Amino acid sequence: xxxxxxxxxxxxxxxxxxxxxxxxxxxxxxxxxxxxxxxxxxxxxxxxxxxxxxxxxxxxxxxxxxxxxxxxxxxxxxxxxxxxxxxxxxxxxxxxxxxxxxxxxxxxxxxxxxxxxxxxxxxxxxxxxxxxxxxxxxxxxxxxxxxxxxxxxxxxxxxxxxxxxxxxxxxxxxxxxxxxxxxxxxxxxxxxxxxxxxxxxxxxxxxxxxxxxxxxxxxxxxxxxxxxxxxxx
Ligand SMILES: [Zn+2]
Numbered sequence: 488x489x490x491x492x493x494x495x496x497x498x499x500x501x502x503x504x505x506x507x508x509x510x511x512x513x514x515x516x517x518x519x520x521x522x523x524x525x526x527x528x529x530x531x532x533x534x535x536x537x538x539x540x541x542x543x544x545x546x547x548x549x550x551x552x553x554x555x556x557x558x559x560x561x562x563x564x565x566x567x568x569x570x571x572x573x574x575x576x577x578x579x580x581x582x583x584x585x586x587x588x589x590x591x592x593x594x595x596x597x598x599x600x601x602x603x604x605x606x607x608x609x610x611x612x613x614x615x616x617x618x619x620x621x622x623x624x625x626x627x628x629x630x631x632x633x634x635x636x637x638x639x640x641x642x643x644x645x646x647x648x649x650x651x652x653x654x655x656x657x658x659x660x661x662x663x664x665x666x667x668x669x670x671x672x673x674x675x676x677x678x679x680x681x682x683x684x685x686x687x688x689x690x691x692x693x694x695x696x697x698x699x700x701x702x703x704x705x706x707x708x709x710x711x712x713x714x715x716x717x718x719x720x
Contacts, residue, residue: 489573490527497681499527505680506530508591510583510610511600512559513537514546514660515624518669519598519676521549524567526677530575531567532592535559536582546662588613596679598672599623599644604653608714611636611644615715622675622686624668627658631668634691634706635675639719641689646709646717664696 490499507528509516512535523531539547539554539562547559554562560578567576581587583606597619601607607623614621614636621636623644636643671692678684687703694701710717 489571493526497526497677497683499681501681502527502677503529505596506532506592506594507596507598507676507680508532508534508594509598509600510534510606511602512547512549512563513543513600513602514662514665515602515626515669515672516563516598516600517547517549518666519600519672520563520567521570522670522673523598523676524571524574524576526673527571527574528676528680530577530594532577532579532594533560533563534579534581534583534591535563536580546660546665548662548666583609585609585612593617593619595619596676597621598676600669600672603655604648607644608648612714614638615643620679622672622679624672626660626664626668627654628660629664629697630693630695631664631671632691632693633668633671633675633687635679635686635688637688638715642706642708642717643712643715645714646712647691647706649709649712667694667696 505528509520512533537559539550539557549566550562558580560580564578615638618638624633675686679686689706690703691706692703708717
């Protein structure tokens with residue numbers, strides 16, 4: 488009964504048999520995790536190293552006021568298990584470094600819900616080396632971007648952001664921006680896993696939520712990419 492309203496439009500068996508790993512249980516992760524859990528993705532691994540802080544609560548809607556000080560992965564586990572006890576949820580309370588990333592399992596799909604480029608590049612290398620597709624989103628203020636990276640088929644994150652200096656430190660963000668793009672990440676994951684529609688593979692969607700101005704452009708291989716080699720396999 489749980490999936491009655493979606494069975495006609497998605498292949499539930501494909502979702503039930505899938506393993507998705509969500510990196511980051513913050514603003515993007517809160518929305519992505521809610522919808523992946525509700526949709527019945529059979530196994531979800533959540534990776535995060537932070538504890539809930541009061542200043543997270545304007546956007547990280549998986550976490551409540553009484554979670555302050557608690558690891559985000561445990562706060563997320565509690566809510567998501569209550570939402571859907573039929574799926575398997577595994578948590579990894581760990582910081583991703585070039586060394587620790589080897590401890591992560593190999594999933595069918597990875598969702599990048601991170602908030603910094605340094606960790607994203609470590610994750611990108613892992614995905615390319617293991618051949619795991621990745622949904623990438625990034626948000627700031629009222630803007631965000633979304634793409635899907637398929638190793639061997641599309642440019643990787645290092646291709647896309649070649650020469651772009653990574654921003655450091657805190658940036659302003661309103662919760663609905665993170666929610667909008669986290670939901671869009673879940674949508675791409677559901678489409679990809681259930682083989683419905685067209686995901687943004689090799690395409691980048693950019694939306695300014697203040698004006699609804701948006702564009703989709705094709706991402707390009709960097710021929711000198713140190714991660715993917717800048718070419719199709
Ligand atoms: Zn590349």
